[in-house]
Amino acid sequence: MRAAVVRAFGGPEAVEIVDVELPEPGARQVRIKVTASALNPVDAGVRAGIFGGAGRQIGLGWDVAGTVDAVGPAAAWSVGEEVVALAHGVAAPLGAHAEYVVVDADAVALAPASVDAVHAATLPLNALTAVQALDLLDLAPGDSLLVTGGAGAVGGYAVEIAARRGVKVAALARAQDEEFVRSLGATRLVDGAGGADGADGSGGAGGFDAVLDAAVLGSEALAFVRDGGAYAGVIPQAQPAAERGVRTTAVEVASDGVRLAELVRAVDAGELTLRVAGTYALADAAEAHARLAEGGLRGRLVIVP
Secondary structure: OEEEEEOOOOOHHHEEEEEOOOOOOOOOEEEEEEEEEEEOHHHHHHHHOOOOOOOOOEEOOOEEEEEEEEEOOOOOOOOOOEEEEEOOOOOOOOOOOEOEEEEEHHHEEEOOOOOOHHHHOOOHHHHHHHHHHHHHHOOOOOOEEEEEOOOOHHHHHHHHHHHHOOOEEEEEOOHHHHHHHHHHOOOEEEOOOOOEOOOOOOOOOOOEEEEEEOOOOOHHHHOOEEEEEEEEEOOOOOOOOOOOOOEEEEOOOOOOHHHHHHHHHHHHOOOOOOOEEEEEEHHHHHHHHHHHHHOOOOOEEEEEO
């Protein structure tokens, strides 16, 4: 089968398409014939060597939407089922940017019935990151939350999920994204200098109960949190130091098929917005990485084998 890998770290040109043996599922694993797989910033980090692994082949791609193709012992899935999954890992020899991928059976959920596989492929990594970060913040209905990067992939999911939980959500985003973040459930737009449109008259700079820092602003985002509040980042172990009694943490996303199934149900209920910025053939994965590096995307690029 063909797969996108990195064997020498670098820019988009470091992405190679190679022929490898078809992987076989082990106990409690399934093999998925990949229909679509999103390209995420973490893939650019893997490609650049941020996570290590020099001197060996590293696979790319964490998100997968496709069809169960083979089932290992004690895996409660059936060949032919349409599924989504998170193929978690930053240093595995093969990832989801491939024609087939093997994942643990408990990382898998039935695919949304209401969208195609290309859109479904944008769900697992970003939505699981958002919901697991929100879990760390442990907000109650009526609490105030600022989501930095509220128009981005992780931030957009965080806005929708938090608003559905009854949290008062503001989004740090560009003025041109105001209509969009409001459509997700944000009641206010906050700019990078701490200003706001004042729609509900509360939670300005330094006044939010919590911040979910999807834009990776670090200590700059921490300044929006009230004394004794909470901060959650999206890069493991990279949160700013605690200050003013603010609890700081960062999510380390984990595969979770049960939680992913909940997110799928939210998609089918019209409660989560899936956004595709463009599609690329597997053979053009390096071009997709180059487009990602240009920035300015709203939604995810998707690799289609």
